[in-house]
Amino acid sequence: MLFCPKGHLRMSEELNSQGNPYAEIIDPAACNACGICFRMCPDVAIEISEQAEDSGGKEDASDRQSSRK
Secondary structure, three states: OOOOOOOOEEEOOOOOOOOOOOEEEOOHHHOOOOOHHHHHOOOOOEEEOOOOHHHOOOOOHHHHEEEOO
8 A cells, every 4th residue: 555654554365255354543542633545546346434433542443534335
């Protein structure tokens, strides 16, 4: 995923329901939610969401940035 300025995205090894790999975040804690991935995704398949308050300081990919499968 060349357009991530921090290099935190990669294509998954798993396939979605349509048989395609999807974008996944490597280190959710390092993502600053800049939104470049959201704007550059040609399929509009990436969404940005805020970190959950009750996560105890730990977040997963769905807290900061997620990809639709």
